Structures are given as structure tokens and as C-alpha cells.
Amino acid sequence: xxxxxxxWGSLIWCPGELRITSRWHRNGPLLPVEFSRVSQDGxxxxxxxxxxxxxTTLWALSELDDKEQAADNLRFREGTTRERIGDVTxxxxxxxxxxxxxxxxxxxxxxxxxxxxxLPPKKPRNxxxxxxxxxxxxDYIRLLPEDIKRRAEQYVRNTPEQIDTVIRERLRRDFxxxxxxxPPILFxx
Numbered sequence: 001x002x003x004x005x006x007x008w009g010s011l012i013w014c015p016g017e018l019r020i021t022s023r024w025h026r027n028g029p030l031l032p033v034e035f036s037r038v039s040q041d042g043x044x045x046x047x048x049x050x051x052x053x054x055x056t057t058l059w060a061l062s063e064l065d066d067k068e069q070a071a072d073n074l075r076f077r078e079g080t081t082r083e084r085i086g087d088v089t090x091x092x093x094x095x096x097x098x099x100x101x102x103x104x105x106x107x108x109x110x111x112x113x114x115x116x117x118x119l120p121p122k123k124p125r126n127x128x129x130x131x132x133x134x135x136x137x138x139d140y141i142r143l144l145p146e147d148i149k150r151r152a153e154q155y156v157r158n159t160p161e162q163i164d165t166v167i168r169e170r171l172r173r174d175f176x177x178x179x180x181x182x183p184p185i186l187f188x189x
Contacts, residue, residue, distance in 0.1 A: 001089070003062040003070040004109070006102065006116035008033050009046040011077070012058055013158050013182055018077045019063035019070075023188045026162060028057030029105035031098065035156065035167040036121040036132040042148035043155050044137055046163065048098060049121045051131040055163050058187075062115070071115045078117050086118035134170035141171065153177050 005011070005020055006028050034052035039045045062070040071085045078084070088099045090112050102114050120129040124140050132140075141152055156171055157180040171177045 001065050001067065001112040003064060003067055004028075004059040004106070004111050004114040005062050005070065005074060006031075006057050006059050006114055008055070008057045008163050009159055010155060011117070012160055012186060016077045017073070019073050020060040021063045022061040024058045024060050024160075024186055025188050026056065026058055026160075028059040029102050030054040031057050031101060033057065033163060034121075034131060034165045035137060035171070036123075037119055038122050038124045038127075038140070041151060042144060043152040044132075044140065044167075045155060046159065046165075047117075047119050047121050049131045053166060055165060057163075058160060059114070061111075067113045067115065070113075074115050074117065078119075080117070080119065084117065084119050086116045087114065089113040132167065134167050137167045138170050138174045141175065158182065 005018065011018065012024050031048055031054060032052035033046050033055050034049045035044045035046055036049045037045045037047040064070040064073060067087055067089055071087050075082050075085045086098065088094065088102050090106055106114055121131055122129060123132055141149060144152060156168060156177050160182060161179050
């Protein structure tokens with residue numbers, strides 16, 4: 001079974017132990033992704049979030065041909081639980097909107113399955129699991145200690161250019177955080 005690993009953030013420029021056999025393709029499924037999760041180290045990171053605008057994600061082929069093994073490999077790389085890894089195959093029926101989008105993409109790409117990180121949004125302070133506004137994100141970044149702000153900036157700047165979100169545009173405007181060009185060797189043209 002061919003399994004796609006779908007990504008949009010640090011997975012692209014820092015795959016770590018992720019076992020993939022291809023470089024990153026820029027024609028992944030259109031998913032509602034936004035900088036709407038405060039991570040454990042304080043950075044503002046990208047997650048799938050209801051209400052976010054859809055962006056074209058990226059994908060690479062997993063070295064593993066078993067969906068559960070590919071999901072476990074991604075879980076290990078992300079340092080999360082199996083419940084926080086999404087997966088779908090062409091055979092799996094689901095009414096979940098994200099599964100439906102990815103399954104339709106799999107059919108177009110002639111790929112049998114996919115795995116992706118499925119962490120929820122998480123706002124600062126109350127940890128509410130909802131989409132952050134651009135103003136909330138900017139206010140959050142403004143109040144960060146300098147060392148955490150530098151890590152947050154690095155994450156935003158390193159995110160592939162095609163992941164152009166409302167919050168990213170606001171951070172460009174408020175903090176001049178423009179894209180760092182990622183090495184072309186990461187991508188398949």
C-alpha cells in the first residue's frame with residue numbers, strides 16, 4: 001500500500017525520524033490550516049482548524065507500506081499519541097469532513113492511504129480548542145519572551161511559502177516575518 005504523509009509545517013524542513021522515500025510534493029490536499037496552536041515550547045504552530053481558509057498542503061511517500069506503521073512513525077516524530085494522528089485509506093468510509101477531502105485527493109492521486117498530524121487548535125491561557133484570530137495571534141506573539149519569540153519567528157519564516165494563511169499575513173505585517181526560502185532539494189518539482 002502506498003501511504004502519503006501530509007504536512008504543512010516543521011515536518012517539511014525538519015522531518016527528524018520520519019521515514020519517507022520521496023521529497024515533498026507541493027500538490028497536497030486543500031485543508032483548513034492556520035497558525036492556531038500554542039505548542040508546549042510556546043511557539044504558535046500550524047494545525048487543521050475549523051473556520052480556517054484552505055491551503056494546498058504538501059505530501060511525501062512513506063517508506064512504510066502499512067498505514068498503522070506509517071501512523072506510528074509519524075506519531076513518534078511528532079511526540080504525540082496515536083489519537084492525534086489522522087489516517088484514511090481508500091477503503092475506509094467516514095463522514096468526517098477532513099477524511100472526505102483527503103480521501104477524494106487520494107483517489108485523484110492514485111494513492112491508497114494517508115496519515116497526518118491531527119492536533120487541535122489551542123489558545124493561550126485558557127487552552128480553548130478553537131481557531132485563533134489574527135489579532136489574538138499578534139497579541140500573543142507580542143507578549144512572548146525574546147527566546148520564545150525567536151523560535152516562533154523561525155517556525156513562521158520556515159513554513160513553506162504556499163501555506164499562506166490569514167495569521168501569517170498578519171505576522172508579516174506586524175513583525176516583518178517574511179518567508180525564509182527553503183532549500184529546493186526538499187521539494188519535487
